[in-house]
Amino acid sequence: MVANTELQRVELSGWRTGLANLLGKENRAWWASRRWLVHSVLWTVIVNGMVAATVFLLAPRAGQDPLGIGIEMLFKFGGMALAIGTVVLVHDATIGERQLGVTEWLLSKPVSRPAYVLSKLLAHGRAVLVILVGLQGALGYGLLSLIIGEPLPLPPFVVGMAGLAVNTLFYLALTLMLGVLTANRIALLGASLGVALIGFLAVPLGSTVSTFVMLTPFALIHVLPTAVLGLPLPLSIWVPISITAVLSVIFVAVTLARFERLEF
Amino acid sequence: MNQSNEMVIQTDGLSKAFGPVHALKSLNLRVPQHSIFGFLGPNGAGKTTTMKLLLGLIRPTSGGGTVFGQDIVRDSIAIRSRIGYLPQQPRFGDEMSAREMLHFTAGFFFRGPKAGIEERVDETLALVGLADKADRPIKGFSGGERQRLGIAQAQVNYPDLLILDEPTAALDPMGRRDVLEVMERLRAHTTIFYSTHILDDVQRVSDTVAILNHGELVAQGPIEDLLAGGDKPVYTLSLKGDARLALARIEALPWVSGVREVAHNGFVTWEISVTDDQAAEAQLLGHVLAGEALTVVEFSRKKFELEEIFMSIVEGGTDGR
Numbered sequence: 001m002v003a004n005t006e007l008q009r010v011e012l013s014g015w016r017t018g019l020a021n022l023l024g025k026e027n028r029a030w031w032a033s034r035r036w037l038v039h040s041v042l043w044t045v046i047v048n049g050m051v052a053a054t055v056f057l058l059a060p061r062a063g064q065d066p067l068g069i070g071i072e073m074l075f076k077f078g079g080m081a082l083a084i085g086t087v088v089l090v091h092d093a094t095i096g097e098r099q100l101g102v103t104e105w106l107l108s109k110p111v112s113r114p115a116y117v118l119s120k121l122l123a124h125g126r127a128v129l130v131i132l133v134g135l136q137g138a139l140g141y142g143l144l145s146l147i148i149g150e151p152l153p154l155p156p157f158v159v160g161m162a163g164l165a166v167n168t169l170f171y172l173a174l175t176l177m178l179g180v181l182t183a184n185r186i187a188l189l190g191a192s193l194g195v196a197l198i199g200f201l202a203v204p205l206g207s208t209v210s211t212f213v214m215l216t217p218f219a220l221i222h223v224l225p226t227a228v229l230g231l232p233l234p235l236s237i238w239v240p241i242s243i244t245a246v247l248s249v250i251f252v253a254v255t256l257a258r259f260e261r262l263e264f
Numbered sequence: 265m266n267q268s269n270e271m272v273i274q275t276d277g278l279s280k281a282f283g284p285v286h287a288l289k290s291l292n293l294r295v296p297q298h299s300i301f302g303f304l305g306p307n308g309a310g311k312t313t314t315m316k317l318l319l320g321l322i323r324p325t326s327g328g329g330t331v332f333g334q335d336i337v338r339d340s341i342a343i344r345s346r347i348g349y350l351p352q353q354p355r356f357g358d359e360m361s362a363r364e365m366l367h368f369t370a371g372f373f374f375r376g377p378k379a380g381i382e383e384r385v386d387e388t389l390a391l392v393g394l395a396d397k398a399d400r401p402i403k404g405f406s407g408g409e410r411q412r413l414g415i416a417q418a419q420v421n422y423p424d425l426l427i428l429d430e431p432t433a434a435l436d437p438m439g440r441r442d443v444l445e446v447m448e449r450l451r452a453h454t455t456i457f458y459s460t461h462i463l464d465d466v467q468r469v470s471d472t473v474a475i476l477n478h479g480e481l482v483a484q485g486p487i488e489d490l491l492a493g494g495d496k497p498v499y500t501l502s503l504k505g506d507a508r509l510a511l512a513r514i515e516a517l518p519w520v521s522g523v524r525e526v527a528h529n530g531f532v533t534w535e536i537s538v539t540d541d542q543a544a545e546a547q548l549l550g551h552v553l554a555g556e557a558l559t560v561v562e563f564s565r566k567k568f569e570l571e572e573i574f575m576s577i578v579e580g581g582t583d584g585r
Contacts, residue, residue: 007374007381010345017341021371029359100355108319109372110345263322 010110018111019119026123039131043085047078047136048143055147066147072225074140075160079221080200082132082164083171087192089128090172093120094179095188104264113260120176121252128168137161153230160228163241167220170244171196173251180258211235217244272297272425272455273318275336277327280313287313289479290327295457295472300447302466302487303459305476306578311459312352314476315427318457319349331425345373348418348454352429354410358403362394362413365402366420373421384420391446392416408439415446419454426450428458432465444469463570467491473570475577482577491568497541498568499548500526502533502561510552517551519543531561541565 010021030036051073059066097103106116137157145152174195178188199218211234213219220240227237273295280288288310295301305311316322318331320340329336331343356365366385374381389395392412397405405413411434418426431447432440440462447456447469460466466473467487474484483490503510511534514520519540526533538544549563 006377007384008376010371010373010375012341012345018372021368024371025357025368033359101351101353102355102357104316104321105349105351105354105356107321108344108347108349108351109369110341111372112341264316 012110015112015114017115018106018109019115022106022111022115022119023123026119027126030123030127036127036131039089039127040135043082043132043136044139046081046085047074048139050077050081051140051143055143067144068225068229070140070144070147071160071228074136074144075164075224075228076221078136078140079164079167079224080196082128082136082168083196083221084193085132086128086168086171087175087189087196090120090124090175091179091185091188091192093124094176095183095185098179098183098264099185107264113262114256117176117180117252117256117259121172121255124176125169125172128172129165133161133165133168137164156228156230159237160224163220163224163227163237166241166244166248167217167224170217170220170248170251173248173255177251177255177258180255180262214240215243216240217247220244270297271295273329273331273457275314275317275327275329278314278317278324278329279326280310280317280322281325287479288317291476291479291481293329293474293481294484295455297455298451299472300451300456300470301458302470302473303457303476304461304463304466304473304574305459306461309476310479311476312429313479315349315429315457315459318427319344319347345421346424348421348423348426350411350414350418350426350428350431352433354414356402356413356417359401361399361401362389362405362416363398365413366417369417370420388416388420391419391449393442407434408436411435411439412443415443419450423454426454426456426458428456430460431458432460432462440465463574467570475574477578483573487570490573491570492565493568496521497538497544498566499536499538499544499563500533500566501536501548501552501563502531503552504531504559504561506556507532507552507558509555510558513551513554514548517547533562535566 051070054073055066055070058064059069094103097106103116107113141152141157171192175188175192178191182188182191199216200221202218214223214233214235217240223233223237223240226233271294273293275291275293278288278291278293279286291310291314293314303311303314313322317324318329318336320336320343323337332346334343336343357368360368363385366388367381370381370385374384386395386398389398392415394409394412394416397409402410402413411431415428415431418428428447432443435443444465447458450456470487472485473487473490475482511523514536515523519538520536521539522537524535524537526535536544536548538548545565549560552558553560
């Protein structure tokens, strides 16, 4: 029988207590199974499949500029699809565990509440950034470069990818926050997807994005194609990116504060 | 060592209200070290609420408590590092195997060496009889297997205190027997605080009990004391002969609070409630035998069944309302 004294005890470390173990579990759920592969294929078909179909099939028939419409599809349609994907993927992370009693069990161990929230944020954040944003961005870059027959200018594309990443993390933070504000799955999905869809539909399509709209997170996916193509905008692209990032941080802060008070 | 040091759990006026519902009313609980402490009460009595308060899963409305002398609100993480907990309906992440789940649980307490942790996981699986199912996904486990896995995860860290919420509720008689045997084996190393509805289990393994009703503690103490009637002892006396005058004599004694005739089959049997057990044991027979020619067939302190006590407390006047 192994003696208790032979085992090295984990030191308690304040708000970080339990974080490494929880993060390991969340990461294993993504990367030690086929989950990453399934989602990589799925989102490639949805995002870059649509980009490819548009630039190779629809644009030539409609006589449109394939690069312009390809960038529009990747950043606007892709941004929207990735936001919805993030909501659907992440909504179960807190609410599902709460409903099943898994959260209660985890919090009966030496785990700080911030560690629980941060493990969800970091593990799912890494997964959506790699699979949803990074992979789709890399494939999209290759596809668009193929269309013009040379590498797409990298700096504006990277700015566009940064915007896409922030937009995706915004919906991740929003979903996590709603997951601790409500225990109702339908309310959570309705509110998260509602924000994404209303933002997408409410901001005017086309060329006229106003200064006011650029001060909301909803503008981001609408203005990213313009920024990537190097066309003028009412404000710097960094304004909606920064606003969206700040709102995401606020959502995380609300999540941490609210989760600290939750009872299980 | 003072009294509070000997107590693993100590609560003082611990209360919890959920809106207008007072789930727990000013609980003063004392759980001694190395006891198997049975926490009894009907559904909704506040047992699970108490356990969740001790674990920091919910916050007290008023009052407080300590576990290992540490505050249940301020020092919750430190307390939980020395506790093992089995929830009432254990759910642990069904995608994992039993071994993976125990490795994950051990990861909250131990950082190495790897071989030592592996050995500890194997020991724990063997202890609860799940060694042959170690690599099967939990989602295929029966209710009893989940319960045994729940006990395994609760004690993988060599806890100083095990809190078990209805550990035998979902088990068949053999599963119950196995779990009670595990609890008895762990008694030497840890304190076990568990709730249950199964009074036979309590009488079999517990050394200390508390009964909670409508959020109030209505009885607490060593099970032997409780079964002996606590502060209301009852003596059984069987006599042969004409006992009418003897009855009058003992009814007149100041420390006799009641006499009930329970049988009359050739001899008379009384259950005599007293307020002073020492006086009863020293003087009762002397008073009975002072007059007529009577033969004492039996004289003993009545041993109650736990169910009798539980039902009289829960259904009787001491309902805490």
